[in-house]
Amino acid sequence: MAESPTVDPESPYYIDPDYESNENLPMAILSKSEDNYFIWKSDFLLFLRSKNKTGFVDGTIQQPEPTSPLYHPWKTCNARVMCWMRSSLSEKLLIYVTFAETAHKAWVYLRILFVPSVDFKIYELRVRLAMLRQGGDGDDESVGSYFGKFMRAWAELSEYDPVPECKCGGCHCEGVKRGKEAREKEQRYGFLMGLKKELSFVRTRIMLMDPPPSLHEALVLVEQAESVMKSTRI
Template identity: 60%
Template sequence: MAESTTSLSPEFDPRSPYYVDPDFEPNENFPKVILSQADDNYFTWKNLFLQFLRRKNKTGFVDGTVEIPEPSSPLYQPWEVCNARVMSWMMSSVSEDLLAHAAFADTARKAWEDLRKIFVPSVDFKINQLRRRILAMRQDGDEVARYFGRMKSAWMELREYDRLPECSCGGCRCEVKKRAEEGREKEECYAFVMGLDEDLGYVRTQIMMMDPLPSLDEAYALVNNEENLKNMFG
């Protein structure tokens, strides 16, 4: 005798994006980063918020993969509930000056796009902004670790918008991506060492004379070691 299986309705199925959690709490395990224009922290906020939504299986409500059901559909009511919850989470994670963009949008998807346009009005604009920020970045008396963190974060954000070219030859014999990656790593290393304080200038010279040039992470390890020795022996 065949076993019978019972399929759960989407709003009761934890695997479904329409799942309506009966234990819903607005700030449960919520990311601690608040989106703010003053902090210009959209990249960090976006990634943390998406991680939070993945844990809730609700990313589709902001990336557009969960579409609005017809009002006559049995999915419409759970969609309304889930959409409202995502918008509630969003409103709890933005600064007061951005609250209206999340509060008065019709859907979480619309609120998500409105916030994105504030910080990334166009990809070309953002690439230009990030490159200027990287060129102007200096250690300015910070610990090397803190300076490296600022530099690393800026390059990670740039990689999201200024993606390296992909090989299109089929067999990848042209090494386009490899050469592009090598070029980007040189850019990262040069930007990092050129922004070091003058008391670490000798390390900068050593790194720039290395062949091949180290990656950003490798350059940081070398500089951080020198800083530790300098602090230890004065």
């Protein structure tokens, strides 16, 4: 006799006997005022992967028919995912998911609320990246801190505007490779453009390197230059 999926830890229908509805979730609380949907989404999906429950929000695990032996396990797992989701929302956002019948619908409602238009979101992120500057808030921001903000914006942009994947199957055009190289080149230019004026000398040196360094190699070079600058001020 086959083992029930509710007791198989590898199954998305696994029902953990140690489940607690008020489990402390290792993630950010989604808030409209903080505009942290991308961070929350990444954290929540990571948490669901650890529970093997991502299918309940991305729609790949659909509700079985009431006559199916998986119907009641699905209801239990869906309810648990809904509880986790509600526990990770600010109080003002609860109304948007309270009446959702499934975790997938609640997930879609939140996506529409925070990203009503993918094209407009891409536009907003492109504008943010174009205006991002080291110390843009008037403080003496480190290169590391600036790079963190820069890569967060790029990670979000890549979510909505990824490098196109080759769909012809088994081709040798290296289109995907070239697309990724072009994306990294764009990132390297953007990172260097946003550096403060005191680091313009290292920006010029990096731009003249042949072959050009990777984005992270450029970061190391800039951080080394920053360290030297700070040591000469002492």
